[in-house]
Amino acid sequence: MYFATDLLAAWGLNLEYGVAGVLNFGYIAVIAVGAYAYGVLTLPSPAANGNYQHYVLGLHLEPAAAFVIVIAVGCVFGGLVALVGRHRLRPDYQAIMLLVVAAVALAVSEADTALVNGNPGLTLLPNPLGTTGPTAGNGWVYVGILLAICVAGYFVLRRFSDGPLGRSLRAVRDDSDAALAIGKDVVGLRMLVQVVGGGFGALAGGLLAAFIGAWSPSAWSFSETLSLLTAVIVGGVASNYGVVAGVILVPVILQQLSQYIPGLNTRPQLAADIGWMLTSALTIFFIWFRPTGIVPDRRPRYGVGRRRRLWTYAPEPAHVATDLAVHSALAGAASPMDAVASDSPTSHEAGEILASTFALPRRPFAPGPAPTAAGTAPLLEVSDVVVKFGGVRAVDGVSMQVPAGTITGLIGPNGAGKSTLVNALTGFVRPDSGRISFNGKEISNQPAHRRARAGLVRSFQLSRQFSRLSVIENLLVGRQSHPAESALGIALGLRYWKQAELENVDRAWELLRAFNLHTKANMAASNLSGGERRMVELMRALMAEPKMLVLDEPLAGLSPAWAERFEEALLQLRSSGIGFLLIEHELGIVERQCEAVVMMARGRVLSVGTMQELRMRPEVQAAYVMG
Ligand code: ADP
Ligand code: MG
Secondary structure (H helix, E strand, O other), X not given: OHHHHHHHHHHHHHHHHHHOOOOOOXXXXXXXXXXXXXXXXXXXXXXXXXXXXXXXXXXXOOHHHHHHHHHHHHHHHHXXXXXXXXXXXXXXXXXXXXXXXXXXXXHHHHOOOOOEOOOOOEOOOEOOOOOEOOOOOOHHHHHHHHHHHHHHHHHHHHXXXXXXXXXXXXXXXXXXXXXXXXXXXXXXXXXXXHHHHHHHHHHHHHHHHHHHOXXXXXXXXXXXXXXXXHHHHHXXXXXXXXXXXXXXXXXXXXXXXXXXXXXXXXXXXXXXXXXXXXXXXXXXXXXXXXXXXXOOOOOOOOOOOOOOOHHHOOOOOOOHHHHHHHHHHHHOOOOHHHHHHOOOOOHHHHHHHHHHHHOOOOOOOOOOOOHHHOOOOEEEEEEEXXXXXXXXXXXXXXXXXXXXXXXXXXXXXXOOOHHHHHHHHHOOOOOOEEEEEEOOEEOOOOOHHHHHHOXXXXXXXXXXXXXXXXXXXXXXXXXXXXXXHOHHHHHHOHHHHHHHHHHHHHHHHHHHHHOOOHHHOOOEHHHOOHHHHHHHHHHHHHHOOOOEEEEEOOOOOOXXXXXHHHHHXXXXXXXXOOEEEEXXXXXXXXXXXXXXXXXXXXXXXXXXXXXXXXXXXXXXXXXXXXX
């Protein structure tokens, strides 16, 4: 019985914390809300019940109907709690805030009000099987029903924790800023898991209260949340199967069965304390020696066909033959497959393949204007943008334009305000004044993910990746408005979004081949070298089908060979119609690639022109020499 209710609760917590990274220290509050909700929904009115306890409602509903409402109440409560912390609160602050919410909820339930009978709590709750109390003799029937609910719950849970939606949630967990930059609605996704997690927690609480027949403030404390959190960590963070193992080990064996140790059955407090000591020791052990838990979160492998699940199987796209032909011609290899196997092409080859990929009519990259039309209308227009940090005017009235289909350089000494300007353009800091318009629309007040969805995609000065996802998954996350992330996609499941996902996987393979990283597709992104990370970041941005890419010092820290490869890729991408704003310290690439260059110093635009022109100007030389 405890296993089933703890499992439902731990699954909900795992969706919030393990999958999406929302550290909900106050999770016990939704469990308690569910338990109380079951009480006040099923009890008759206090007067009809002997008037010895005080509570609201007393609706005397059928237990089955009550559980439907209990789940809904949990979802609403979870969503309300998420609302309190929705404003891009850092995860650690959010965790503390959730703890406070639980403390407030406990205080409210304890206070001697007529709400839920204060400290004594609610008793004589109707048993769903028609009898009262745990000793009713049909305990095993109840356990059977609970296990059936767990199985059903698992299939609901999977709709959120697996597939493209689960992948996006994990991306938010691993790096919420990088997820924002490719258009993920981080706030909305966090809200979603707290709504669903709230439903699971409340159902668990309701079932528990119904079985015990009572619920009071002493039945729930913060330590219950810790016990569930330990089950998630020990079982396997983000792994639904792992949580099953974790729940058996922690809340069931360590917490419940410790009281049956011979000699301890007469000393329940000692038994509970020993249970907690073992739980703590186990947590420390797993964090040190096996952080992925008993059953780690397995990511799907792509293009391997080992498990013949369709979305893990990438069919060879028809045009690959041409790619390989180009590749093998250049590499002078005997057969196309030899060329694929060779792991280190020159940047030139990579560029050629890239070109042939982007020349594909099947699904052209940016729907932006053709290169010939470039320069007619600016894609991005910035006017008089100011960003202040306290007294520092990091960006001090910058105006500039970036046309489509060209590469515009943005240079300037360290501290000039380049990164801050990028943040302001892409929605990562709020400008104090000024206007930004993109593709003819004012975007100054749009949140970051909206700007990315409109086609304004950025990279970061320090490259970021979703480190617990594989390389190809890092790309797959980039797909904009995936049908699997819509309400219909969640409701209808695989058959609704399979086609889109297959195309998504195809596209990721195209890019990986073009960048010659296909042999690392199924590797964890955290194992990549610095240069490979830059490439993955670029590919992920391309998956989001940008109209404009803002690259913040993409060459920083790259080896000369990787820098050359990156430049080659840039050259090929330019002909696809994407506009670039290239922030770079290394002036060589700027001179070679950028038509127009904007030079910033101390938050202001100092000079605009070609690199050759800029080199001649005394104010530019002075800024670079003086810093
Ligand atoms: P660049 O990218 O051109 O090297 P930045 O945009 O990173 O320059 O920084 C511009 C100025 O703004 C610097 O003086 C820097 O110290 C300041 N700055 C940047 N970010 C912050 C912040 N979050 N808080 C306070 N000051 C900041
Ligand atoms: Mg910078």
